[in-house]
Amino acid sequence: MPENSKSSQTPQKEFTDLKLNKQLLMATQEAGYEKPTPIQAKAIPSILSGHDILGIAQTGTGKTAAFVLPILKKLTYAQGENPRALILTPTRELAIQIDNHIAQLAKYTDLRHVCVFGGTGFKKQIEEIEKGVDILTATPGRLMDIYFREVLILKQLKILVLDEADKMTDMGFMPQVRRLLEIIPTKRQNLLFSATMPNKVVELAHEFLEFPQRIEVTPQATTAETVEQSVYFVPNTRTKINLLMKFLENENFSRVIVFVRTKRNATNIGKYLTRKLTDEVRIIHANKGQNMRINAMNDFKTGTVRVLVATDVSSRGIDIQEVSHVINFDLPRLHEDYVHRIGRTGRAFRTGEAISFCNDAEKYHLRKIQELIRMTITIKDFPDNVEITETPKEERQEMLREIDTQKKKDNPKFKGAFHDKKSKKTSNSKNSRKPKKSSSKSRSSRRRRR
Numbered sequence: 001m002p003e004n005s006k007s008s009q010t011p012q013k014e015f016t017d018l019k020l021n022k023q024l025l026m027a028t029q030e031a032g033y034e035k036p037t038p039i040q041a042k043a044i045p046s047i048l049s050g051h052d053i054l055g056i057a058q059t060g061t062g063k064t065a066a067f068v069l070p071i072l073k074k075l076t077y078a079q080g081e082n083p084r085a086l087i088l089t090p091t092r093e094l095a096i097q098i099d100n101h102i103a104q105l106a107k108y109t110d111l112r113h114v115c116v117f118g119g120t121g122f123k124k125q126i127e128e129i130e131k132g133v134d135i136l137t138a139t140p141g142r143l144m145d146i147y148f149r150e151v152l153i154l155k156q157l158k159i160l161v162l163d164e165a166d167k168m169t170d171m172g173f174m175p176q177v178r179r180l181l182e183i184i185p186t187k188r189q190n191l192l193f194s195a196t197m198p199n200k201v202v203e204l205a206h207e208f209l210e211f212p213q214r215i216e217v218t219p220q221a222t223t224a225e226t227v228e229q230s231v232y233f234v235p236n237t238r239t240k241i242n243l244l245m246k247f248l249e250n251e252n253f254s255r256v257i258v259f260v261r262t263k264r265n266a267t268n269i270g271k272y273l274t275r276k277l278t279d280e281v282r283i284i285h286a287n288k289g290q291n292m293r294i295n296a297m298n299d300f301k302t303g304t305v306r307v308l309v310a311t312d313v314s315s316r317g318i319d320i321q322e323v324s325h326v327i328n329f330d331l332p333r334l335h336e337d338y339v340h341r342i343g344r345t346g347r348a349f350r351t352g353e354a355i356s357f358c359n360d361a362e363k364y365h366l367r368k369i370q371e372l373i374r375m376t377i378t379i380k381d382f383p384d385n386v387e388i389t390e391t392p393k394e395e396r397q398e399m400l401r402e403i404d405t406q407k408k409k410d411n412p413k414f415k416g417a418f419h420d421k422k423s424k425k426t427s428n429s430k431n432s433r434k435p436k437k438s439s440s441k442s443r444s445s446r447r448r449r450r
């Protein structure tokens with residue numbers, strides 16, 4: 001099968017084959033890295049020899065160390081006051097995660113690294129920069145804010161990394177990135193990493209990279225090999241909650257991220273789980289303060305908290321080992337996000353499970369996701385011991401409306417079945433109410449059928 005093709009992997013190399021220095025070899029060993037991952041084996045020598053890189057790799061492949069290690073080798077030791085390497089990332093969580101990687105891998109060097117992102121005070125970040133920095137990791141908005149306060153000099157920049165470029169374009173950061181490209185030295189090494197290659201990223205790569213070496217560890221948008229993926233057809237939100245609760249009763253679900261589409265869903269589901277479970281639950285979404293998000297992630301990382309409810313904005317930045325299960329309570333409407341969500345489990349040589357819930361309106365997105373990842377997700381039977389709750393009228397209508405929109409997207413001439421149904425319903429209202437009345441009977445017979 002083309003997906004997850006083993007042919008994309010290089011023969012197993014050792015870290016000692018990669019021309020890294022002793023300090024870095026000690027740090028990789030201490031981090032528990034036994035062998036380079038395929039992207040590390042390919043990218044490290046290319047970056048060390050000075051090439052621009054177009055790296056197509058999802059998170060969980062070891063891509064951070066693939067650019068951090070050669071940067072550390074190239075910069076070698078602390079020098080001057082101003083950053084010589086800049087790593088741009090779309091989210092604060094990812095910035096923190098990369099900076100943590102740098103801290104770990106630069107442990108035996110004297111290289112100084114600073115991380116800046118929005119949502120927390122300027123002052124401390126500026127003070128850190130003023131102390132002198134070799135490697136700066138930043139989100140684009142905050143970087144430019146700091147730059148325009150004239151406390152940051154980017155003239156010594158030698159290496160620029162754009163990480164998760166696809167997310168960066170999705171989140172509308174391109175104007176800031178382009179602005180930045182105007183003010184930094186043109187003679188520099190550029191490294192661009194992206195999990196997927198939509199047209200906007202292809203354009204960016206043309207603008208940004210000079211004769212790049214393209215490094216692709218798995219075909220575009222394929223999902224981590226170590227993740228077992230399945231989907232359950234679930235008629236409505238209430239039943240999704242019933243199913244979620246059933247899974248969470250199982251102790252094997254030891255570290256679970258529940259992904260939802262909206263902030264409101266995150267809050268509602270988080271609150272519901274907090275009431276019903278004896279375990280602690282944390283919620284992260286864009287409206288939560290930065291410190292709350294960091295604390296929630298740390299609690300989840302250390303295992304104090306078993307369940308994390310998250311929206312997609314926070315999905316990229318989470319680097320937590322041994323996430324046993326990712327549950328997609330809703331399927332993402334931005335289909336690439338599916339790849340990022342499930343990348344939270346089965347990271348670097350570990351196995352994990354990704355379970356998706358799909359209602360009628362989401363079947364369209366399931367189809368699109370399967371096209372994107374070029375594989376079929378296993379459909380699982382709805383368990384007998386989970387109650388199927390009747391779909392409330394409002395929710396049913398919302399789904400029909402969504403299905404209409406999807407059909408219109410695929411066929412602009414489509415007039416809209418939702419409106420047909422509505423008019424039929426008014427002319428034959430008795431029949432339309434029937435299923436509601438016989439709810440318990442139909443429920444049990446439906447369950448038998450499943």
Ligand code: AMP
Pocket residue numbers: 032033034035036037040058059060061062063064065319321347348349
């Ligand atoms: P990334 O793809 O950069 O998000 O990395 C995913 C996870 O893999 C991180 O937790 C890394 O610490 C870990 N990792 C990176 N390189 C290796 C390696 N060579 N061996 C084992 N784990 C690794």
